[in-house]
Amino acid sequence: xxxxxxxxxxxxxxxxxxxxxxxxxxxxxxxxxxxxxxxxxxxxxxxxxxxxxxxxxxxxxxxxxxxxxxxxxxxxxxxxxxxxxxxxxxxxxxxxxxxxxxxxxxxxxxxxxxxxxxxxxxxx
Numbered sequence: 001x002x003x004x005x006x007x008x009x010x011x012x013x014x015x016x017x018x019x020x021x022x023x024x025x026x027x028x029x030x031x032x033x034x035x036x037x038x039x040x041x042x043x044x045x046x047x048x049x050x051x052x053x054x055x056x057x058x059x060x061x062x063x064x065x066x067x068x069x070x071x072x073x074x075x076x077x078x079x080x081x082x083x084x085x086x087x088x089x090x091x092x093x094x095x096x097x098x099x100x101x102x103x104x105x106x107x108x109x110x111x112x113x114x115x116x117x118x119x120x121x122x123x124x
Contacts, residue, residue: 030054033114034061040121044085058097058117059106076107079119087121094122 031051038046052061059077062068069081079093080086087093095102096118097109109117 032111034058034065034111035114035116036062036065037116037118038066038082038120039118040082040085043121044083046083052111054112056111057107058095058109058111058115061111062106062117062119076105079106082119085121090124091121092124093119095119 030053032054034050034052036046036048036050038044046066048065050061050065052064059068059079062079062082066083067081068079069086070077071080072078079095082093095106095109096116098116099118102109106117109115
């Protein structure tokens with residue numbers, strides 16, 4: 001019986017020492033700054049700045065700041081409306097990343113550093 005008690009004591013000491021070393025791990029999430037500008041003639045002019053998780057795609061980050069309406073396509077989600085303003089007819093939401101028109105959709109723009117995203121309603 002004393003042997004079982006000693007083994008149990010050693011196991012408990014081991015578990016508590018392991019638990020305490022795990023609880024001191026750095027659990028902070030690294031973030032980057034997203035600056036978002038949305039413009040559509042006289043319909044909307046929105047500017048927002050938010051710290052978001054580093055590595056997040058810009059589509060998910062934009063959804064944290066404004067209501068986004070999308071159409072699912074084989075290329076990923078296509079933004080159809082922002083803040084209730086819909087791109088209809090020949091209009092579309094053009095995506096600019098750090099001042100340059102993006103060659104990929106918002107879902108494929110990964111935020112690894114502070115980034116300026118501009119969504120501007122334009123015509124084909």
